[in-house]
Amino acid sequence: ILAYARGGSSAECAKKLEKLRERYPSEAFYAMMNLLDSHDTTRLLSYLDSIDDDRSQKDIAYAFPTYAATSDTAKKKQYMAALLQFTYPGAPTVYYGDEVGMVGADDPDDRRTMDWSGSNQSLFNWYAKLISIRKSYSALRTGSISMLKTDDDAIMAYIRADSKNQLLIAANNSSKPVTVTLDASAVKVDTLVDIVTNKAVPKSNGFVTITVPAYSGTILADKALSPTPLNDYVSDTTYDFSVNSAYTFKITSRNGKTPDFT
Template sequence: METLELIREQYPREAFYAMFNLIDSHDTQRAISAFDGYQKSVKDIANPPSENAKKLLKLAALMQMTYPGAPVIYYGDEAGQYGADDPDNRRAFPWGKGDRELVEWYAKLANIRNNYEVLRTGEIKPILAHKDVLAYVREKTSDKAIIVINREIQRA
């Protein structure tokens, strides 16, 4: 949260609340592959993502949809698309073969964000939390949303 607050302080309010919330893009390795700890070459990414990487992507998406700014989803992230650095990160969309659980998670988060204005335009207030927990309040008039994200995941 400390780092996020340092970034927030560098921008005028209007710019900060309009910035893209981007986890990965055409210029980066796919986030789900990075969460698996793969190096950046194609030869390292032969297998589909692990369950742990999927859990971490879900947490990243939760933050992406609840933090100030505009969530921007690089095509395929919502389906568990994996890949190394460019051009491997631009694989074709896995039509009919994507991770259904991730697709439903992204849809659920998008619906929550769309249904609660406080998640789109509310002010952010950090909450002091444990080192593995990110917590903040989004607040607009009398509406409040408390977001708590625990990154401590049991590894198999």
């Protein structure tokens, strides 16, 4: 997924993903952690900005990257990478801070203090939306996966399906929008719905023709489901909760009410 998000071949990515899937029994495959980064790797956003996991960065800008200096292209690619992470089989596992765009080179720079500023609310909301979509559609959690052939190597696409829902996911790792025609015969309706934009997408002879935005993705479903409610709050560093008498913090909801914790 990371190689594809960096601009690699969708066909090669699909081939490698299928090889991995075939190596594991389904019980293990669907329970495995889907990690795009961790405490042992360059952080996702920095890796998408061409900072490798080799611990050989000599330039200060690469050894200690900053969000301000990170390219807009890498920031856009993270949205696409997260979409693939949350729509592929397995348990999507987000390394702390990725949801707010934390940066970092390879270990130990990838273990910086959590950013509680709430300054990257757009990316945070995108992760929250993907979580809600995944919780709403059981096919994204335990459904089958079928890779789709495309006529453009920038487009990677697959079908997720179970007895309740069928979804078509397509991603575009290029710098320009790509219009592509995909086999949607596995989705048992005449008109699909883009559950990110809420737009209708008709089928013609079993195929759909869609335009996938640059460095982005599309999730088409057989029907729109009400999103699973999520606690909608942002972080705020104020003196409220004490942790070992060393740190104080507070979580404040948007409507000014403190959310309940269990």
